Amino acid sequence: MTLASDVRADTALTGTTGLAEELQALYARAKARVGEDDLAHIRHVTAYGEAIDARRRELLRDGGPRAIRRATALEMMYRLMQFSELGHNIIHGSYDHLPGNGEYHSDRYDWDFNVDVEHWKTMHHVGHHPNTNIVGRDHDLGYSILRGSAGQDWYGHHAGQVAMVSALAALAPLAAPFFLSNIARKVEGHRFFSSYTLRTPARIAGRDARRRFVDEPFRSGWKTLPTLAANYLGGVTGYMSVLFLVFIEHHAGELELFTDPGPDETADQYYERQIRATRNFLPSTSMDDALARILAEEVPFADRPDLRIFYGGLDTHVEHHLFPDLPPSMQRQIAPEVRAIAARYGLPYNETPLLETVPLIAKTLTGLSAPLGEREFGRPRELFTQPRALLRRLAYGMAYKPLPESPYLDKPRFYNVPVAVLSAAPAADGQALSVRLARPRGWDDVEWDAGAYVSVRMTVDGEELVRQYSLVHDSTSASDAMEICIKRVADGRVSNRLNDELRAGDHVTLVGAPHSSGEFAMDAPTAPSLHIAGGVGITPIISLLRRIARETSEAGVRADATLLYFNRDDRSILFEPELRALARESGITLHLFTDTPSPRADLDSGRLTPELLERVVPDAASRETYACAPLVVVDTARDALTALGLPAERFHTESFTAPELERPADDGSRYTVRFARTGTSVEIDGGTTLLEAAGRAGIRVPTGCERGLCKACVTTKLDGTTQHEGDGPAQERVTVCTSMASSDIELDL
Numbered sequence: 001m002t003l004a005s006d007v008r009a010d011t012a013l014t015g016t017t018g019l020a021e022e023l024q025a026l027y028a029r030a031k032a033r034v035g036e037d038d039l040a041h042i043r044h045v046t047a048y049g050e051a052i053d054a055r056r057r058e059l060l061r062d063g064g065p066r067a068i069r070r071a072t073a074l075e076m077m078y079r080l081m082q083f084s085e086l087g088h089n090i091i092h093g094s095y096d097h098l099p100g101n102g103e104y105h106s107d108r109y110d111w112d113f114n115v116d117v118e119h120w121k122t123m124h125h126v127g128h129h130p131n132t133n134i135v136g137r138d139h140d141l142g143y144s145i146l147r148g149s150a151g152q153d154w155y156g157h158h159a160g161q162v163a164m165v166s167a168l169a170a171l172a173p174l175a176a177p178f179f180l181s182n183i184a185r186k187v188e189g190h191r192f193f194s195s196y197t198l199r200t201p202a203r204i205a206g207r208d209a210r211r212r213f214v215d216e217p218f219r220s221g222w223k224t225l226p227t228l229a230a231n232y233l234g235g236v237t238g239y240m241s242v243l244f245l246v247f248i249e250h251h252a253g254e255l256e257l258f259t260d261p262g263p264d265e266t267a268d269q270y271y272e273r274q275i276r277a278t279r280n281f282l283p284s285t286s287m288d289d290a291l292a293r294i295l296a297e298e299v300p301f302a303d304r305p306d307l308r309i310f311y312g313g314l315d316t317h318v319e320h321h322l323f324p325d326l327p328p329s330m331q332r333q334i335a336p337e338v339r340a341i342a343a344r345y346g347l348p349y350n351e352t353p354l355l356e357t358v359p360l361i362a363k364t365l366t367g368l369s370a371p372l373g374e375r376e377f378g379r380p381r382e383l384f385t386q387p388r389a390l391l392r393r394l395a396y397g398m399a400y401k402p403l404p405e406s407p408y409l410d411k412p413r414f415y416n417v418p419v420a421v422l423s424a425a426p427a428a429d430g431q432a433l434s435v436r437l438a439r440p441r442g443w444d445d446v447e448w449d450a451g452a453y454v455s456v457r458m459t460v461d462g463e464e465l466v467r468q469y470s471l472v473h474d475s476t477s478a479s480d481a482m483e484i485c486i487k488r489v490a491d492g493r494v495s496n497r498l499n500d501e502l503r504a505g506d507h508v509t510l511v512g513a514p515h516s517s518g519e520f521a522m523d524a525p526t527a528p529s530l531h532i533a534g535g536v537g538i539t540p541i542i543s544l545l546r547r548i549a550r551e552t553s554e555a556g557v558r559a560d561a562t563l564l565y566f567n568r569d570d571r572s573i574l575f576e577p578e579l580r581a582l583a584r585e586s587g588i589t590l591h592l593f594t595d596t597p598s599p600r601a602d603l604d605s606g607r608l609t610p611e612l613l614e615r616v617v618p619d620a621a622s623r624e625t626y627a628c629a630p631l632v633v634v635d636t637a638r639d640a641l642t643a644l645g646l647p648a649e650r651f652h653t654e655s656f657t658a659p660e661l662e663r664p665a666d667d668g669s670r671y672t673v674r675f676a677r678t679g680t681s682v683e684i685d686g687g688t689t690l691l692e693a694a695g696r697a698g699i700r701v702p703t704g705c706e707r708g709l710c711k712a713c714v715t716t717k718l719d720g721t722t723q724h725e726g727d728g729p730a731q732e733r734v735t736v737c738t739s740m741a742s743s744d745i746e747l748d749l
């Protein structure tokens, strides 16, 4: 059985309330400051670009020592500026709102870069920005043609992606428009070979080739060959520098990928995803000095703009992804505020020195040309120890089919997964809601026992709440859906809200895969059993009864199970028709009770008492007993059955009310918690949870309930003993939210 707890899961959106509001307020302040000065700046940058390009042509015409090398460097800088500070930024609409914007309007700008602007807008504005790092929806550079993350599916052509990048580099200016149109066609749904992907790119590439390899070289008189060489090298370095900087944003080292959050992604979650999926880079001083020197020597220009115009908006990519239509100069100004906001919300502010990204990219592209997932990335030998899994990955990847079990996207596979609601129907006269949930992709191999539950995360009045709901069937009898029944409860903030609002087509967030508490495990469905349910407590019980009916029928025997089901009145009874059918068909004995007498003859009235138990189930003490009901009913049942002689270990109960965490008094003991993956350690006392210890070490652990119920935080314990284990069996995997140390501990974090 695969459980959420088997997966190190940290890629999911918490959507902490308030983030969007703060960021939108910052945006409003910054956007209001964009004005005539910014337009003047962009005109100034344009003039600087023209001066750089004029000097490049002059160098090629006049020749001289190092002319080719210098012309190449100037073209590289010209292309970087054209791409980032100018085209990319202007076409996002940074100046559209300003009067007198002239040529700097997103619909009018004549971009000196080998792309079709309409293809660019489709690929970048429609495909990439809203869907940043959502697998299957973001078709940006690293997610389709190249494989830039271990969470991404592997397909056949990825085996040759290093060679593909090299070929792209060799023909970069000419390949660029085809490359971009191929990403845009995925967004638009065009075929690989179509006039959409070929006609306009061919025109753009042809125009560039004519200028670069015919017009300029043959106009340069006897310097044809040096000009050809400089134009070729300038094109390759210019376009590859742009490609390199664009790739850094989301792929230099692993940034997070996300499953499709569905239409219900909140504004807070949207902004959080943008921050977690994006990276800034820190320019290299030595490289900048070299470029500044060349510019100072070659391009006389009054009031030279800051060198960061060559990176404009790519070095501040976090800010750009939050506010795509803010000019780069403004992104640079607000970067410290964005960093502070990210810190306040516990979000990373990804930043990497430019030159450090080179080996990271090389490692990423090379390593991911093999079908390695997140677990094996950097440790390829692990995959070769599983030849069948490897062959399966190769077979699916070569056939361009995603693997059903989704082995690459392990992290978000189980943690905070958005799950579609297939149907939501009122039950028990509107007192409950019967909900069928679709199995998310990658959950085909997830199994659960009778009595298992799921944990649903929901934000109510700004507060993150996690609630448990039992599945009403085990995975053997399930179709491809998971079914829960949510009963209204007095003051139930999540249950009542779900009853009021949840409809087919909505999404709910599951903290993890279904979990079975060992307490409610049923070993022998054919053995005599007693089931005591109260109200919505019938949901895990009906799952047990369905299993009993199925397995006794398969064994060709009648079920020897008795159900006592207590409800307030005859309108509150859940699953009554099915319970009666189970009783008829399998032999399960059914007793339905209501607190208030009902005129119906097939219902008894009364609450659970020892006398009632003895009268209705005379052999109760010999039955394996499962109780799920309000605490008072469970306590009465337990006391009565114990008095009748039922051993404690044969009384099973399930409760979603977690006991308060009892922290032992500080006896002066101190323990070291080591985090094996991160290589850090902290010292704690015996009253500190391991989750708190991880927080102190700056390690983020996925959590949900923080009460030991949802199992989102379950972590492998490599060494040491927790206080839980003092009273019970040793555990390899522990809920760190409720575990405290009673020795030094080593965790797989």
Ligand code: FES
Residues within 6 Å of the ligand: 702, 703, 704, 705, 706, 707, 708, 709, 710, 711, 712, 713, 714, 735, 736, 737, 738
């Ligand atoms: S966070 Fe739910 S069990 Fe630890």
